[in-house]
Amino acid sequence: MGKTTHTVALDAMGGDHGLVAAVRAAAQISLGRQTAVLLVGDRPRIEAELARSRYDAAFVAVHHAPDVVPMEASPKDALDQFPKASILVAARLVADGAADALVSAGNTGASVLACARTFRKLEGVPRTALAAVFPTETRRGEKADPFSLILDVGATLHVDADALVAFAHMGSAYASRISKNPRPRVALLSNGAEPGKGPPEFVEAHRRLSRDPNLEFIGNVEGVDLPRGTADVIVTEGFTGNVVLKMLEGISETVVDVARYAYRSKLAWRLGLFMLRGGIVQLKQLTDWQQYGGAPILGFDRPFIKAHGRSNARALANAIKVAHKAAQSGLCREIENQLSALPGDAR
Amino acid sequence: MNPVPPFEPPHIYRWDLDKTYLDTDFDSLSGLLRTALQRPADKENIPGSSELLRELRVAAAGNAQIYFISGSPRQMRGVLSEKLRLDGIHFDGFILKDNLNNLLRLRFRAIKEQVGYKLPALLGARIGAPEGSRETLFGDDAERDALVYSLYADLLARRVDVVTLRRVLDQAGVYPDSRDAIEDALGQLPRQDPVQRIIIHLDRKSPPMHFDVYGPRVVPVYNYFQAALTLFQDGRLGAGAVGRIGTALVERYAYTLPMLLRSFQDALRREIVDREAAYRLGAQAVGGGVSGDVVELFAREAAATPPLDPDAPRRVQTVPDYPALLAREQHRHQIEKARRRRISHWL
Numbered sequence: 001m002g003k004t005t006h007t008v009a010l011d012a013m014g015g016d017h018g019l020v021a022a023v024r025a026a027a028q029i030s031l032g033r034q035t036a037v038l039l040v041g042d043r044p045r046i047e048a049e050l051a052r053s054r055y056d057a058a059f060v061a062v063h064h065a066p067d068v069v070p071m072e073a074s075p076k077d078a079l080d081q082f083p084k085a086s087i088l089v090a091a092r093l094v095a096d097g098a099a100d101a102l103v104s105a106g107n108t109g110a111s112v113l114a115c116a117r118t119f120r121k122l123e124g125v126p127r128t129a130l131a132a133v134f135p136t137e138t139r140r141g142e143k144a145d146p147f148s149l150i151l152d153v154g155a156t157l158h159v160d161a162d163a164l165v166a167f168a169h170m171g172s173a174y175a176s177r178i179s180k181n182p183r184p185r186v187a188l189l190s191n192g193a194e195p196g197k198g199p200p201e202f203v204e205a206h207r208r209l210s211r212d213p214n215l216e217f218i219g220n221v222e223g224v225d226l227p228r229g230t231a232d233v234i235v236t237e238g239f240t241g242n243v244v245l246k247m248l249e250g251i252s253e254t255v256v257d258v259a260r261y262a263y264r265s266k267l268a269w270r271l272g273l274f275m276l277r278g279g280i281v282q283l284k285q286l287t288d289w290q291q292y293g294g295a296p297i298l299g300f301d302r303p304f305i306k307a308h309g310r311s312n313a314r315a316l317a318n319a320i321k322v323a324h325k326a327a328q329s330g331l332c333r334e335i336e337n338q339l340s341a342l343p344g345d346a347r
Numbered sequence: 348m349n350p351v352p353p354f355e356p357p358h359i360y361r362w363d364l365d366k367t368y369l370d371t372d373f374d375s376l377s378g379l380l381r382t383a384l385q386r387p388a389d390k391e392n393i394p395g396s397s398e399l400l401r402e403l404r405v406a407a408a409g410n411a412q413i414y415f416i417s418g419s420p421r422q423m424r425g426v427l428s429e430k431l432r433l434d435g436i437h438f439d440g441f442i443l444k445d446n447l448n449n450l451l452r453l454r455f456r457a458i459k460e461q462v463g464y465k466l467p468a469l470l471g472a473r474i475g476a477p478e479g480s481r482e483t484l485f486g487d488d489a490e491r492d493a494l495v496y497s498l499y500a501d502l503l504a505r506r507v508d509v510v511t512l513r514r515v516l517d518q519a520g521v522y523p524d525s526r527d528a529i530e531d532a533l534g535q536l537p538r539q540d541p542v543q544r545i546i547i548h549l550d551r552k553s554p555p556m557h558f559d560v561y562g563p564r565v566v567p568v569y570n571y572f573q574a575a576l577t578l579f580q581d582g583r584l585g586a587g588a589v590g591r592i593g594t595a596l597v598e599r600y601a602y603t604l605p606m607l608l609r610s611f612q613d614a615l616r617r618e619i620v621d622r623e624a625a626y627r628l629g630a631q632a633v634g635g636g637v638s639g640d641v642v643e644l645f646a647r648e649a650a651a652t653p654p655l656d657p658d659a660p661r662r663v664q665t666v667p668d669y670p671a672l673l674a675r676e677q678h679r680h681q682i683e684k685a686r687r688r689r690i691s692h693w694l
Contacts, residue, residue, distance in 0.1 A: 005603065031552060036605065047616055051556040057569035057613035058606035 005036050005059070006327045008320045009099035012041030013068035013086040014106020016310050019045055022105075025316035027055035035324040038099045040065050040090035063098075065089035068106070071309060075109035079117070087111050091118040094302045100327035101303035103294065103319045105311040111304070112155060112297060119300035122332065124339030127163040128299030129170060130155040130238070130306065134248045138229025141181035148226070149175055150189075150234040151298065153241035164188065164205035164235055165212075169338040170298040171233035172215055177329035178296075178322065179232070183216045187231035189240060190220040205235075214341055293318035301332050356480040357410045358583065359541075360403055361469070364417035364427065366487040366550040368396045387429035393548060394600035395571030395592050397434040402588040403578070404437065412439040412480075416468050418461065418490070420446040442468050456520050461490050462498075462673070463521030469499045470532035476541070483544045483583065485574075488553040488567070491676050493545060497561045498669055500542035502533060506666045509533075514670045518677075544581055546574050551683070555617060560672065562664040566619055572596055572610050576620045579628065586628045590637030590645070597638065608644050615652050625649035 008029075012022035023046055026037035036059045039046050043064035050060065067082035069075070079088055087104050091111075094102045095118040104111045112128070121128065131151035139146055151171050156163070168186045175184035188206055190198035195206045197220055209217040221230050226244065236244070259280060262269040273280065293315070294307035303326035307319040326332075365371040370391040371382050404411055413436070419427065421443040431438060444464055449457040457463060476482075484499075486492025498515065501507040509530070516526050545565045547558060558567045568574045575592040578584040596602040614620050620628075629646030 005605070007605070036609065051559075051617075052554050054552040054554055056552060057573065057610050058602070059609065061609045061612055062616065 005034060006101070006324050007036040007038055007061075007099040008101045008103055008323045008327070009038045009040055009063075009090040009094050010316070010320060011087045011090045011102070011104035011106050011111070012039045012046055013065070014071075014104045014111070014309075015307065015316070016071070016105075017312055020049055021311065021313045021316055023049040024053060024313035025320060026060055027053035028313060028317045029320050030056040030059035033059060035059070035320060036061065037320060038063055038090075038093060040093065041068070041086045042066055063089065063093060069110040071107050073107060073110065075107060075113045078107070078110050079113055085110070085114075088114045088117070091115050091304075094304075095119055101305065101323035103305045103307055103316065103323045105294075105307040105309055105316060105319075108154075108306055108309075111306055115297060115300050115302070115304050119302045119304070122299055122301055122336045122339065124336070124342065125166050125170070125299040127152075127156045127159055127166070128297055129163075129167050130241075130295050130297055131171060131174060132241075132245050132295045134226070134245065135252075136227055136229030140184070140229070140232050141175075141179045143180055145179040145181065146229075147179065148229055148232055148234060149179075149184075150226075150236065150241055150245060152236065152238040153245045153295065154238045155297065157237065157239040159201070159237045161201045161204035161208065164201060164237070165208050165342070166299070166339060167235045168205075168209055168212075168215060168217065168233065169342070170335050171235060173331060173334040173338050174296060174298060174326075175232050177331045177334055178325055181232055184232035185216050185218045185230075186233040186235065187218050187221040187225075189226075189234050189236040189244070190222065192222065193220050195219065212342065214338065293320075293322035296322070296326065298335065301336075303327050303331055355410060356477045357412050358407055359412045359414065359476060359480050359482040360400075360485065361414045361416055361472070361482060362400070362485040363487060363490075363492055364415050364419060366393070366489045367485050367492075367548050368393060368400075368415070369430070383423075385426070387426050387433055390426075390430045392434065393550075393571065394602065395575070395596050397436060398592050398595045399571045399575055399578075400434075400436050402575070402584060402592060406584050406588055412476075414438065414440040414442070414472060416442045416465060416472070418444050418464065420444055422447065440472065442472065454522055457522055457525070460519060460521070461492075462495055462515065462519040463525040465492075465495045466499060466502075467525055467528035467532060469495070470502070470529060470536065473503065473541070474532060474535050480541060481543045482541045483546065483578070483581070484542060485546050485548070487548040487550045488557075489550050491673075493547050493558055493561050493565050493567075494669070494672055494676055496542070496545045497565060497667060500540070500545070500564065501666055501669075503536060503538070503542070504540040505538045507669065511669060515673055518670055518673050544577065546577055548574070559662075560667050562667070563662045564664055568619070569613065570596070570602075570610055572602075572607060573614045573619055576611070576614045576624075576628075580620050580624050586631035586645075587633075587637055589628060590632030590641050593641045593644075594636060594638040597641070604640050604644065607641065608648070611644060611648050615648065622649060622652045622654050625652055 010022055010026055012019050026039050029035050029037050038061045040063045043062055046062050065084055065086040067085040069078040069085045069087055087106050087110055090102055091114040093099050129152035131149050132153045133147035133149050135146050136148045149171050151167050172184050172186050175181045188202055190202055263273050294305040297304040303323055305319045305323040307316055362368055370393050424443055446458055484496045547567045549567050549569050555567045558565050566577045572593050575584055575589045579589045593607050626649040629649045632642050
């Protein structure tokens with residue numbers, strides 16, 4: 001008998017590059033013969049695009065879903081109006097076991113709502129969290145991973161201590177399963193290293209996490225510690241997390257813009273940049289969001305990777321790989337196990 | 348007195364060997380050397396190819412002829428014949444390329460060139476074929492099998508004139524003696540239309556649309572389960588044989604039932620089999636070495652497949668513009684070569 005492969009459902013209609021990027025990503029992944037992709041969307045258009053692609057038929061399937069949630073639509077209204085929207089159909093297929101994980105580059109709110117309507121929230125998870133990775137100085141895990149994980153980056157604006165504790169465990173489980181970091185260092189993002197710093201819910205979360213033997217909690221970290229990689233998992237609430245993430249993305253784009261400006265401005269600078277090109281390419285690769293593979297939504301019983309709205313085929317293919325890894329590694333089960341093992345005074 | 352049964356000419360199956368029957372690596376020097384030195388028992392089949400060939404022989408109840416036509420050098424005859432014997436394949440003929448002669452005569456172009464080798468070989472073999480016999484041809488997308496086989500079919504049916512043929516031969520750089528052999532053989536053959544089907548194994552995973560230009564006679568397949576479905580649709584194989592080939596892929600090769608299912612769905616999408624044929628498969632493919640899971644798969648997919656739209660336009664067989672097609676193939680070959688070089692560079 002052949003080995004078991006995992007199937008990732010891909011919302012083929014979401015994202016700025018739409019169906020073409022999704023089909024190409026699925027086709028590319030199928031050639032690796034490790035992961036099967038279930039393309040969910042307008043069947044005739046998917047079939048037409050598939051016929052133009054190099055793919056392996058044993059690793060690509062198509063499920064028809066005629067409607068699409070527009071990027072700017074109100075999530076609730078759109079899902080109510082379009083019960084056959086690709087994201088909703090894809091989430092149902094995952095919930096029913098036709099696929100093991102979900103990837104979408106479409107409307108974030110609608111995607112999360114579709115998961116909330118079809119997936120089960122894990123026991124002990126008060127709020128689901130949107131996580132993201134960012135590059136740091138430090139390397140970690142068996143693959144010398146340069147990325148730290150930050151959560152929540154936008155699923156819920158403000159949360160209580162219960163949710164922050166749950167986020168810490170979800171992030172730790174993700175880092176151990178996906179980044180293969182056996183004992184990830186977890187920290188709360190605050191305005192000072194002292195345990196009493198920050199809003200009351202952060203102080204309370206600090207108190208509970210520091211008593212939790214199942215977690216490598218290193219206390220509070222400040223903004224300056226983020227790019228240094230002091231912690232492998234940064235826990236915060238959605239409002240702060242989103243601001244931090246966008247700022248990190250902005251800095252990386254600004255560095256590239258400055259380099260471009262320097263290249264255009266002076267011959268000497270151009271020569272300097274030419275000599276530094278190897279390092280610049282590495283830096284660009286490190287800060288290239290397309291290779292991160294999207295942001296996982298943690299807290300559901302099924303893995304869901306939210307890819308960037310601007311994702312092209314390469315970025316979506318990487319998102320599928322992360323989703324496959326999440327399904328294969330039993331990430332959701334690990335989160336549930338961690339949360340069920342919380343000591344009484346850490347709850 | 349018993350009535351004399353009407354004479355039924357045998358059905359002829361002509362198979363390419365490398366990348367169609369055998370899983371051969373010609374893309375690297377090490378692969379080439381390995382292929383040349385491999386013992387018969389070490390040579391690997393494309394999954395399902397030997398099972399399909401044996402089923403074809405059984406289905407025809409002895410009234411089938413199987414020929415191999417390969418670009419491998421004649422010096423390989425012993426090894427290849429032994430390999431086929433080990434696989435339990437009884438064949439009626441085996442044509443190999445006289446590459447030593449090409450080398451001694453400094454005809455380097457002829458060593459790799461396929462039109463000037465396969466076309467005269469096919470036409471020459473047809474001269475001795477029983478009158479009225481029909482043919483199914485098997486090739487792959489690594490060489491120009493779709494073009495050569497289609498040209499062979501259209502030359503026999505006199506749908507392609509000598510002027511066009513000569514343009515193609517010029518373009519392919521075919522040597523004068525091979526050109527003479529082609530025209531001589533054509534002169535001996537009456538007008539006939541024996542080629543029923545051309546099955547192309549997508550070893551390189553070329554986009555299926557690439558073959559649309561050859562018309563519905565050419566069917567690109569990703570695996571021999573899809574080839575079996577094509578032959579079932581053509582009335583050359585029974586449902587049990589298709590089921591046994593599917594079962595063999597799961598039991599003997601690295602296939603799983605979901606992979607088989609996706610291949611089946613792809614075949615339905617690309618209209619390799621229609622819904623009625625899928626129903627018949629579900630109803631008839633029972634017992635005789637067919638896994639119950641495979642039978643269930645046929646039945647389920649048949650039920651889930653919408654009937655064909657009677658008003659939808661059907662693909663019709665037309666005569667391709669062979670000189671233009673050959674130019675396209677030559678261009679594609681150059682691109683493919685460059686792509687492989689790029690990949691090996693990065694690897």
